[in-house]
Amino acid sequence: MSALGIIPARFASSRLPGKPLVDLGGRTMIERVVAQARRARLARVVVATDDERILDHVRGFGGEAVLTRADHPSGTDRVWEAFDLLGRPGGFNCIVNIQGDEPFIHPAQINALVDLFAQRPTPAIATLIKPVLTDEELFSPHLPKVVVNQFGRAMYFSRYPLPYQRQHPSHEWLAHHQYYRHLGLYAYDPETLGELTLLPPSRLELSESLEQLRWLEAEYPIQTVITELDAFGIDTPEDVARARQRLGAG
Structure with a gap:
């Protein structure tokens, strides 16, 4: 069992240029x-x-890095180009796409996805989900939610909380159903990753602005793993201030 971790890291950012x-x-x-x-x-x-x-x-602090094109529409495409630039090395059971703006990502979250690829049958795509705990999370369009079936496979992703509970007022929804939010950490079978980059944008993806809907529309199954650990993405100067406070750095 061997896993390759690739971290997409763009310099440009509309809200925080040069954030890596x-x-x-x-x-x-x-x-x-x-x-x-x-x-x-x-x-x-x-x-x-x-x-x-x-x-x-990255090379200066002893890390490994490759220079990719600047015009990739998504991190998935950048991960695939990086794998290609590395010579598409064999022997890896999965490739893990690790967000470059989550400095507090927990190794256990990565391991939870890697472990799936040691099982049989192995998934084509795997990703993390986390129980929704507050109404703020539930109704935030910035925190995509996911509907899963009884086997933990994703049925749909949405910025709106699904299912809609017709019989209950919205402030009671969490008391009557377990909702999950999606964390943007993915692991792919290497062959599947290459296939995903060939798919054209889909109607649902364009509607919700969620790339993973393209994969579901193309009938690629997405296996989910539940984590209780949170994510801390950094997108704004305010996020930077909170991260520094967390680190005790002022």
Whole structure:
């Protein structure tokens, strides 16, 4: 069993340009992501970036990085190009797409996906979900929700809470149904990853602005794993301030 971790890291960001290089308590965000990923059961961890400043920085602290195109529409496409630039090395049971803006990602979350690929049958795609605990989470369009079947496979992803409970007022929904939010950590079978990059955008994907709906519409099954651990993505200067506070860095 061998897993490859790839971390997409773009320099451009509308709300926080250069965010992979933002300082968080004396270490950059991308350095912290790499350090956390190396604690997981990954045979290799590679940063896939579109900027030579990030490339040089990662190599400077002893990390592995490749320079990809700047025009990829998604992190999935960047991960596939990185795998291609590495020579599509054999022997990996899965490729894990690790968000480059989550410096507090827990190794156990990565391991939960990797472990699925040691089982039979192995999934084509796997991702993490977390129980929704508050109405704020439930109704936030920035936190996609997922509906799963009895086997833990994703049926649909939406920015709106599904199912709609006609018989209960919305402030009681959490008391009558277990909702899950989606965390953007994926693992793919290498062959499946290549196939996904060939799919055209789908109607549901364009409607919800959620790439994973493209895969479901193309009938690729997505296996989910429940985690109780939270995610902490950094997208704004306010997120940076909260991360520094968490680290005790002011």
